[in-house]
Amino acid sequence: MRIRKLFCFDYPKIKKMISYLGSDENDKFLKALIEEPAGILNNVLPLAWKFKPESYILLENNEILGIITVAPTLGNPYKISITRLVFKKDYYVVGKQLIEFIIAKYGAKGAQSFTVFVDESHDELCDLFLKGCGFRQCSYENLWKLDNFTPQTDKKAPFRVCQNSDAKDVAALYNNELNNLYKPSMERLPGEYIEPFFEGFANCYKNRYVLYDNDRLIAYLSLTTIDNWNFIIDISLNNAYSFDYDEIINFGLSEIKRRKSKFTAFIKHRQYAQNADIFEEYLHKRNLNCIQTQCVFVKDFYRPVKQSENLFQVFLFGENNVLTN
Numbered sequence: 001m002r003i004r005k006l007f008c009f010d011y012p013k014i015k016k017m018i019s020y021l022g023s024d025e026n027d028k029f030l031k032a033l034i035e036e037p038a039g040i041l042n043n044v045l046p047l048a049w050k051f052k053p054e055s056y057i058l059l060e061n062n063e064i065l066g067i068i069t070v071a072p073t074l075g076n077p078y079k080i081s082i083t084r085l086v087f088k089k090d091y092y093v094v095g096k097q098l099i100e101f102i103i104a105k106y107g108a109k110g111a112q113s114f115t116v117f118v119d120e121s122h123d124e125l126c127d128l129f130l131k132g133c134g135f136r137q138c139s140y141e142n143l144w145k146l147d148n149f150t151p152q153t154d155k156k157a158p159f160r161v162c163q164n165s166d167a168k169d170v171a172a173l174y175n176n177e178l179n180n181l182y183k184p185s186m187e188r189l190p191g192e193y194i195e196p197f198f199e200g201f202a203n204c205y206k207n208r209y210v211l212y213d214n215d216r217l218i219a220y221l222s223l224t225t226i227d228n229w230n231f232i233i234d235i236s237l238n239n240a241y242s243f244d245y246d247e248i249i250n251f252g253l254s255e256i257k258r259r260k261s262k263f264t265a266f267i268k269h270r271q272y273a274q275n276a277d278i279f280e281e282y283l284h285k286r287n288l289n290c291i292q293t294q295c296v297f298v299k300d301f302y303r304p305v306k307q308s309e310n311l312f313q314v315f316l317f318g319e320n321n322v323l324t325n
Contacts, residue, residue, distance in 0.1 A: 003056055005054065005055070006056060013063075047077050047111065048078075048110070051077075054069070055067055056069075066085075066086060066088070066097075067086040068082065068084065075191035075193065081114075092124065092132070096132045096133060100133060111301055113298060115297070116135070119295075126295055136297065136298060138182050140272075141293075141294050143232065143292040144267050144291070145266055145291045152246050153246050157219065157251045159221055167190040167193040169210075173218075173236050174188050174220070177236050179274055181272075185300060207255065208220070218238040221236075221251070230266065231260075232268055233265060235248055245279070267288075272296070
């Protein structure tokens with residue numbers, strides 16, 4: 001077996017491999033893969049400047065057994081997301097080899113963490129990341145469909161367009177909203193909220209908005225789409241303030257309607273946020289449906305060391321002696 005980067009001439013084999021997909025999904029899958037090798041600039045850039053996904057394939061006797069795609073996080077390319085994993089039915093050893101290859105390759109380039117979102121119904125795939133590859137689970141993310149949703153107010157929260165100068169405040173707002181248990185793995189850098197130079201080449205389009213109370217940021221909202229049809233509304237809030245969720249969602253929907261007359265909207269519910277229970281209660285009261293639950297798996301490539309401690313643990317013939325200076 002060998003693993004190498006995806007090339008254009010691999011498409012006939014890949015098309016045959018994924019023929020089980022519906023025609024629309026098949027076309028989307030292939031189109032996304034075709035665009036990757038075309039990003040010649042991205043291929044030669046160091047990790048700090050990469051802006052496009054990259055795919056690798058595992059072959060045996062010139063037959064493709066699996067595909068994996070990874071994407072750097074815009075603004076923090078050292079945080080790698082595994083966005084696609086395909087392998088032949090029950091060939092979990094292929095999936096494991098591809099994942100371990102990515103961790104080793106990008107870890108050597110300086111990557112610090114790896115993240116993947118897996119549908120909770122895929123038990124065996126979850127076990128592959130947890131037990132097979134050493135990932136740990138950091139809570140869940142849910143998508144609720146805003147189907148026939150009519151806000152109970154005409155008011156719109158007075159958001160304005162997010163600017164690069166707001167990035168530090170937005171990152172602090174998001175990080176403060178996290179439960180302490182998940183902060184080491186889920187915290188974000190200000191750079192992740194700065195509009196990148198290569199944003200026009202990204203695989204998704206995102207609009208960002210902020211809401212201030214005097215000089216204090218109290219809310220952040222983003223609208224993300226990959227196909228200009230399905231839009232995901234994501235909200236971060238200051239827990240010290242009381243909010244009317246209807247006003248916030250009303251603003252998000254109105255911004256989408258300015259660009260699209262027909263669309264499908266979803267709202268993201270992050271269970272690792274401090275206000276997750278309150279937000280979920282609101283979603284239930286509005287009779288919305290949760291259409292997807294994904295497990296959030298993270299693997300850190302390094303373990304932070306507490307600089308204040310000078311601690312050595314020594315094991316001698318079954319004895320456990322702890323020495324400190």
